Amino acid sequence: MSRTTSRTRLTAALGAATALALAGCSSSGSGSSGSGVGFVTGKGGVATAAPADRVAAPDITGTSLDGNGSLKLSDYRGKVVVLNIWGSWCSPCRAEAKGLQETSQKYGDRVQFLGINTRDTDPANAVAFEKNFGVTYPSIYDPDGAEILKFPKGSLNPQSIPTTIVIDQDGRLAARAMRAMSAEDLQKMVDPVLAESK
Known part of the structure; x- marks a missing residue:
């Protein structure tokens, strides 16, 4: 019975990861994802939630991509x-x-940066990516998308790859962009949340 349950979960996770990949990984930004309750999508496709409307981020856990612990x-x-x-x-x-x-x-x-690497069946490819681009912040290795599935539906949950989410100091989902982010756009997304903690 436990084998069947594990197989069902793995199938669901792989299906979700495939859907994420098909929905995203394009150079066009998605600006139509602000229809959820309690958040709005501004110019540039960045959805934000006011502090009173934020929901808790799931407890994402996993093995570090570099293999140095969890x-x-x-x-x-x-x-x-x-x-x-x-x-x-x-x-x-x-x-x-x-x-x-x-x-x-x-x-x-x-500000703490944290990655979730997904759909890389061989972690060596992801490690090479980080080395090539000089990425020094940690990433969780999540090849089947199981950690991504922990985000509550109808929240600022990831729906494409790449997705960048800003989580406030109380562990709540504050902002989301489902497109590639420039440094300037990312700062505009982070600064208002960071200002709340002062």
Whole structure:
């Protein structure tokens, strides 16, 4: 029975990961995803939620892509977190990688960057991606998309790859962009959330 349950979960996770890949990984931004309750999509396709309307981020956990132990999103509670969902096979992910790294360095200890690598069946490809683009912040290895499925539907959940989500210091989903982000656009997304914590 447990084998059947595991197989069902794996099938569902693979299906969701495939749907994410098909829905995203294009160079065009998605600006039509702001129909959920409690959040609005502004210019540029960035959806935001006012503090009173935010829902808790799921406790994303997993093995570090570099193999050095496990990572938990909840370990960063008290900090603003930028969560980027990416794959080495994704052209828009490659386009945004350097800007994400530059922005991570700009904020330093004030903002924690965390990646979720998905649909890379061989982690070596993802590790090579990070080395090529000089990415130094950690990533969780989530090849079947199981961690991505933890986000509640109807929230600022990821629906394409790449997706970047800003999580406030209380561990709630504050903003989301389902497209490749420039460093400038990312800062516009992060700064208002960061200002709340002062």
